[in-house]
Amino acid sequence: MVIPYRTRHPLPTQADVSKVTAPPTKPLRVAVIGTGFGAAVHIPALQFIEETEVVAVCSRRAERAKAVAARHGIPTAATDFRDLVRDPDIDAVVIATPPYLHHQMAIAALEARKHVLCEKPMARNLAETRDMVKLAETAGVVAMINHEFRYLPIRARVKELIDEGYLGVPQSASLIVYRSSLADPNERPFGWLMEHDKAGGMLLASGSHHIDALRWWLGEIHAVAGTTATMVKKRRLADSSGMATVDADDNFAFLLRFASGAIATVHVCATAPTDAGEQITLSGTEGMLIVEGDGVLYGGRRRDVDLRELPIPERLEVELPEFPHFLTRPTIQLLRDWVRAIREGAGATFAPSFADGAKVQEVIDAVVRSGAQGRWIDTSGSRWPLSSAV
Numbered sequence: 359m360v361i362p363y364r365t366r367h368p369l370p371t372q373a374d375v376s377k378v379t380a381p382p383t384k385p386l387r388v389a390v391i392g393t394g395f396g397a398a399v400h401i402p403a404l405q406f407i408e409e410t411e412v413v414a415v416c417s418r419r420a421e422r423a424k425a426v427a428a429r430h431g432i433p434t435a436a437t438d439f440r441d442l443v444r445d446p447d448i449d450a451v452v453i454a455t456p457p458y459l460h461h462q463m464a465i466a467a468l469e470a471r472k473h474v475l476c477e478k479p480m481a482r483n484l485a486e487t488r489d490m491v492k493l494a495e496t497a498g499v500v501a502m503i504n505h506e507f508r509y510l511p512i513r514a515r516v517k518e519l520i521d522e523g524y525l526g527v528p529q530s531a532s533l534i535v536y537r538s539s540l541a542d543p544n545e546r547p548f549g550w551l552m553e554h555d556k557a558g559g560m561l562l563a564s565g566s567h568h569i570d571a572l573r574w575w576l577g578e579i580h581a582v583a584g585t586t587a588t589m590v591k592k593r594r595l596a597d598s599s600g601m602a603t604v605d606a607d608d609n610f611a612f613l614l615r616f617a618s619g620a621i622a623t624v625h626v627c628a629t630a631p632t633d634a635g636e637q638i639t640l641s642g643t644e645g646m647l648i649v650e651g652d653g654v655l656y657g658g659r660r661r662d663v664d665l666r667e668l669p670i671p672e673r674l675e676v677e678l679p680e681f682p683h684f685l686t687r688p689t690i691q692l693l694r695d696w697v698r699a700i701r702e703g704a705g706a707t708f709a710p711s712f713a714d715g716a717k718v719q720e721v722i723d724a725v726v727r728s729g730a731q732g733r734w735i736d737t738s739g740s741r742w743p744l745s746s747a748v
């Protein structure tokens with residue numbers, strides 16, 4: 359089903375895309391690298407879509423790769439992603455491994471001229487994302503980042519309302535999250551998310567989604583100030599043999615100044631004693647929008663006495679079955695746009711490009727630098743060619 363979204367976001371450069379487009383009658387043959395979110399969300403999403411076929415899955419542990427392949431009826435189980443990117447019978451890869459591996463995996467896939475859908479955060483730092491953008495542009499393939507929250511109907515509605523002028527001139531936004539997911543050092547075991555070297559930390563993991571959302575709604579970000587903190591400093595090893603030291607953040611806060619002059623604050627605490635959820639508020643000269651969790655949208659215009667609940671139009675509620683993971687549905691929509699871009703070369707889509715991922719990464723790097731240096735960081739200049747940047 360075609361998603362009836364309007365878009366103002368062009369795709370990455372697609373000039374050469376026809377050179378590597380799979381035959382239109384055959385499904386796109388996709389390999390999924392990573393069997394965490396990859397198995398929970400990407401494989402069911404790709405198997406739901408008629409235009410794609412999951413032909414291989416990859417995990418470091420052979421038994422894990424084999425088990426996932428058997429469970430989902432996937433013909434190939436691999437332990438080395440290089441075998442998959444070299445395979446001429448594979449058209450595209452989904453990279454759903456820890457973020458410190460995204461750069462090397464994406465570069466290998468792009469060099470082999472495979473289409474890529476890479477999980478967020480795009481990479482470890484801006485330098486890595488630059489490489490990835492440049493190579494994607496010259497490889498003539500379609501490369502996207504899985505910021506699938508854009509496809510939640512409530513988020514898409516916010517985008518429409520802002521573009522239609524509901525807020526008037528946007529002035530201020532806040533995005534506040536209090537969750538308990540990392541509060542207990544004995545609950546979620548130590549892993550890459552707690553390791554700085556592996557590009558763990560909540561700023562990269564969830565901050566990337568928040569920056570993407572605010573930039574998508576409010577435009578380019580020209581200045582950043584912020585800080586990160588690690589509140590839970592030791593965490594149980596997976597085998598419970600001891601405690602490991604955590605050096606990635608579990609709390610962060612930052613300020614953004616947009617090109618338009620609007621300002622925003624983002625505050626995330628993943629170590630709260632209980633879950634208070636997420637609230638996003640956007641305010642402008644004429645109106646105000648509040649997103650409660652991912653569920654309810656409230657709005658109010660100038661001179662309204664109260665905020666009221668705003669309906670989400672049915673046309674934004676794409677008909678899809680329920681899946682065990684709530685992010686499978688928006689991922690299906692993003693994957694459909696990815697496939698449409700591969701098949702048709704462009705088309706109406708607001709799927710996040712590699713250039714979007716790189717701009718998000720620039721802001722993340724700026725938060726870290728701001729915290730270390732105690733000053734605002736200017737992100738206004740494109741200090742490198744990004745022809746596909748929005």
Ligand SMILES: NC(=O)c1ccc[n+]([C@@H]2O[C@H](COP(=O)([O-])OP(=O)(O)OC[C@H]3O[C@@H](n4cnc5c(N)ncnc54)[C@H](OP(=O)(O)O)[C@@H]3O)[C@@H](O)[C@H]2O)c1
Nearest residue numbers: 392393394395416417418419422454455456457477478479
């Ligand atoms: N878009 C979203 O909303 C969303 C949500 C959650 C996660 N994510 C992203 O998805 C990515 C993966 O996160 P996760 O939660 O799935 O992590 P995870 O549960 O730790 O799974 C990581 C997977 O990567 C595999 N892997 C690690 N090193 C590998 C290598 N060298 N070659 C092949 N496979 C390797 C692991 O295999 P072994 O287990 O065999 O080592 C495992 O299957 C991250 O970038 C994360 O930010 C995105």
